[in-house]
Amino acid sequence: MTATGTGGIGPGRRTGRFALGVAVIAVPLLLALLGPVFAGEPGARAASFTLGDGHWLGTDFVGRDVWRQVLHGGRPVVLTALGAGALAYLIALPVGLLAALTHRRWLEELLMRPLDVLIAVPSLLLILLVASVFTPGAVGVALLVALVNVPDAARLVRAAATEAAARPVVEALRLQGESWWHTAVGHVGRTILRTLGADAGTRLTGVLYLVATAAFLGVGVAPDAADWAVMVDRNRTGLFVQPWAVVVPALLIVALTTGTNLLFDAALEKPGDRRARKERRS
Numbered sequence: 001m002t003a004t005g006t007g008g009i010g011p012g013r014r015t016g017r018f019a020l021g022v023a024v025i026a027v028p029l030l031l032a033l034l035g036p037v038f039a040g041e042p043g044a045r046a047a048s049f050t051l052g053d054g055h056w057l058g059t060d061f062v063g064r065d066v067w068r069q070v071l072h073g074g075r076p077v078v079l080t081a082l083g084a085g086a087l088a089y090l091i092a093l094p095v096g097l098l099a100a101l102t103h104r105r106w107l108e109e110l111l112m113r114p115l116d117v118l119i120a121v122p123s124l125l126l127i128l129l130v131a132s133v134f135t136p137g138a139v140g141v142a143l144l145v146a147l148v149n150v151p152d153a154a155r156l157v158r159a160a161a162t163e164a165a166a167r168p169v170v171e172a173l174r175l176q177g178e179s180w181w182h183t184a185v186g187h188v189g190r191t192i193l194r195t196l197g198a199d200a201g202t203r204l205t206g207v208l209y210l211v212a213t214a215a216f217l218g219v220g221v222a223p224d225a226a227d228w229a230v231m232v233d234r235n236r237t238g239l240f241v242q243p244w245a246v247v248v249p250a251l252l253i254v255a256l257t258t259g260t261n262l263l264f265d266a267a268l269e270k271p272g273d274r275r276a277r278k279e280r281r282s
Helices: 011-038 066-101 105-119 123-133 138-165 168-175 180-191 193-216 228-238 244-268 271-281
Strands: none
Touching: 011 066, 011 244, 066 105, 066 138, 066 180, 066 193, 066 228, 066 244, 105 138, 123 138, 123 193, 138 180, 138 193, 168 180, 180 193, 193 228, 193 244, 228 244
């Protein structure tokens, strides 16, 4: 009997999950990456919150074409979120691995205790507090979002790496005189990749939420910037008059986060995972 017949996940079903994730995320990603290329020159402004007259998604709160704003508004959200997520792991990975594999207690405390203090402060509150003192641009927002994600990511890396480092094979590598780098990256790092991949899907959703919320609150962007989150905020007063100016960018943000999770779930699911879940239910 095939794996599908016994409740496992077959190649066709897994391909379907990938296809669904790609279909959901393709539109916002393509608009974000290629939209500005096809946006063209801005036309004359019309009346606010109107439909028709050459504006097939209507106009926004200052009379600009909504479709053109949508084409320009995705790149800041996507690039800032990807940059913040990558930077968070770039810091969290070496910190977590070093804390898990060091035999010096003082070094572990030195690395992890400041992060415990940072994790006690709500992420959005910390971003708003810093933004009240400085005026961050897109790079500043990416740095702030990365900073608030480092403590969680580092603690997860440390926990996963500590479990992997307790296995006999790691002790054998040490006895053979393997370098710390080879043990940490070559074995422990490779062992925890699936855990990090699962976390990355969820964390990217959280990063997108923080970036969009910061933009919604006016942190790091101009009040009339071409940004999907700013569009939702600034056009909500005309929601019942011209809903497309709010609905379209909001749906694109939702599709971006949902599609990301679907792709990570499909990529990380092993053939035995689905079978085990079904056996437990039965």
